[in-house]
Amino acid sequence: MPWLQAHLEVEKSRAPLVELLFEQLGALSVTLADARDQPMLEPPPGAMPLWRNTRVTGLFDGGTDADHLRARIDEALNRENSRRLTLEILEDQAWERAWLDHFQPMRFGTGLWICPTGCPLDEPDATLIHLDPGLAFGTGTHPTTALCLEWLDGANLTDRTVIDFGCGSGILAIAALKLGAARAVAVDHDPQALMATRSNAERNGVLERLETLSSEEFRPQQADVVLANILANVLIELAPLIRSLVRPGGDLVLSGILRNQAEDVAHAYDADVDLHPPVHRDEWVRLEGRRR
Known part of the structure; x- marks a missing residue:
């Protein structure tokens, strides 16, 4: 082909x-x-x-x-x-x-690892995600994805619900489920992304706790944690919707933001989300906070 x-x-x-x-x-x-x-x-x-x-x-x-x-x-x-x-x-x-042959196991935070399918890892206490990226974004190699994975590794996700808005390969939703989340909803406009998400979820044994929906099928619902790793202009445009998905007291994590865009994105969310100072990785920024 x-x-x-x-x-x-x-x-x-x-x-x-x-x-x-x-x-x-x-x-x-x-x-x-x-x-x-x-x-x-x-x-x-x-x-x-x-x-x-x-x-x-x-x-x-x-x-x-x-x-x-x-x-x-x-x-x-x-x-x-x-x-x-x-x-x-x-x-x-x-x-x-050929790309996967150069994709080596990567650690995020203290114990979350992303590995190509079939790649051995001698880390007995690791939370391990096997991933083939397929044709969708999200392997952990991009700083925006890494920033979100590091947040997930440090969060208490036990029995919480998660929305991965703009899921790509599903890596964030899958990581949340493997780290203890009870249920996750993965949303994307791209059918290939949803196919890759379901395939990767099945490979990691979490498909029964994951719902995949196209942007057209998705109906707003609230979750304990909302992750949105998408472009900054889309984060600003969809801010009212994304804010509404976080239950009061829940966590919001935003990525896909360049340093010079962080202030504008934060302004679109600070009406009802208490945001922490930005976390930087290379040219990229993660914004996180709790909805009031």
Whole structure:
């Protein structure tokens, strides 16, 4: 089966946003590269510099509708950026298996581990999630997902209910269930994401406690914990809905937010959520709080 590859050249300040966008649109992998042959000097410790002009490349399933993908990118970005999008067809290769060969076990917090299916892990006290990403976003490798997993590892989830709003591969809902949550609802607009979520939930033995719903099927309900790892502009647009999903006294966790977007997102939620100071990872931010 062939594959569809999308390339978009952007200024470096926009690259993290486009990286997350491609992954949330179903990219199997996303890579960043120099678009203009700019020399890169050795960065200082802890720095993660990008080229001034960065090419973001996303690899998508060959069955992806190219016109639909272009339209979705147009919706999320202004035309000045999206008009530089190029799409190409790649011949069949075992891209997913090759990617998984480089996907090593990862720990989040003190005891939560994400591992490729079939990969052994000598951690007897670990909470272990076996994951094949399929064609949906969410393996733990992206900072936004890692921020949410770290929060889950430190939370008391025993017998609580969870909504994973924008579930991608279902990794957050599955992690919550494996950490003691009684029930989870995973919501996404992408049918491939819901398929990947159900497959991963079955692989991890939690499918019977998980409900998957498309955005059109979902009817607002309240939960003890609401997780929303989606783009900042969507978090702001849907703030009234997402806030309403958290029961009074419940926890709200928001991610997919760049540092310079955190204040605007926080302002959309602080009317009835007591937010803690932002937690940072690279260029990304997690906001968390408790509904009054």
